Amino acid sequence: MRLEGVLFFPVTPFDPGGDVAGDVLARHVTRGVADGAGGVFAACGTGEFNALGIDEYERVVRISVESAGGRVPVLSGAGGPLPYARECARRAAAAGADGLLLLPPYLVNAPAEGLVRYVREVAAATDLPVIVYQRANARFTPATAAALTGIANVTGFKDGLGDVDLMQRIVLAVRETAGREFTFFNGLPTAEMTVPAYRGIGVSLYSSAVFCFLPEVALAFHKAVNAGDDDLVHRLLSGFYRPLVELRDLVPGYAVSLIKAGVTLRGLDVGGVRPPLVDAAPEHVARLEKLIAAGLDIVG
Secondary structure (H helix, E strand, C coil): CCCCCCEECCCCCECCCCCECHHHHHHHHHHHHHHCCCEEEECCCCCCHHHCCHHHHHHHHHHHHHHHCCCCCEEEEECCCHHHHHHHHHHHHHCCCCEEEECCCCCCCCCHHHHHHHHHHHHCCCCCCEEEEEECCECCCHHHHHHHHHCCCEEEEEECCCCHHHHHHHHHHHHHHCCCCCEEEECCCCHHHHHHHHHCCCCCEEEECHHHCCHHHHHHHHHHHHHCCHHHHHHHHHHHHHHHHHHHCCCCCHHHHHHHHHHHHCCCCCCCCCCCCCCCCHHHHHHHHHHHHHHHHHHC
C-alpha cells in the first residue's frame, strides 16, 4: 500500500436525527476521490471516531470503501480501550479497508514501552497495515518508535505532537532500524502550516483537513510545495492558512467543527458534531465563508 498526494480525512455526516447519514458520506467520499485525493482516512479524528459506536464505525468504513471504488487506498481509525481497538481492526478488515490509523489508547498515562505493547496487540488482531499516530498521551521515544518496526504489519508513523526535534530523532532511529520501507506523516491540525518544517526533516506526507471543503486550495498548496513555488506557498500560508488556524484556535474542537461547517458551506450538508464537541458559532461560520473566498481568490 503506497500513499501519496493529498490525504483526505472525510467528516462523518449526521442527519437531523443525529444518525450517520450514509448517503451524504458516500457523496462526500466520492467527490473527494474525484477531486484528486491520494488516499481516504475514514472514521479518524476529523471523522469523529471518538463519537461513533462500533456498528456505526463499520458502516462508515464500508461506505467509504465502496465510494472510493478501489481508486485510492482507504484506511480507517482504530484506538481507545484495547478491546475496542482490536474490534475496530477486525471490523475494518471485514468492511474492506486497506489499512488502519492507530489512534491513542484511552487517556491514561503509560510508558512508551507500554504503548509498543498496545500497538503490538492491536496489530495482532489483523493482517492490515497499521500506521501509528503519535499525539496526546501516545508519545514515543526514538528507541520505542524504532521498536515498532519489529511488528511486521506496522508500516508507518504519523506525528501529531509538533516536536520537530523529537520527530527528527525518531525518523533517524527508525530508518536506521527498519530495514524496509516505512512511511512518515505530518499529522498536526491544519498540517499545511508546518509542511515546510517537516519536509526539512524528510517527512513530506501530511493530512489535509482543508481538502474536505476546499480541495482547490489544498491541491494548489501541495502542487506549489512540490514545485518549489515559494511565493504561492507564502501567499496561501499568510492569506488563508494562518487566519484559518487563528479561527480554529478560538474554541476547542473547532478542528472538526469548522471543517464540517466548511463542507456545508460548499454545498453538502453534513450536519453538526456530536458531544462533547460544539458546532461552530454563526459569526465564526461567517468568518470561515470569507476565508474560503480569500483562498479561492489566491489560487485564482
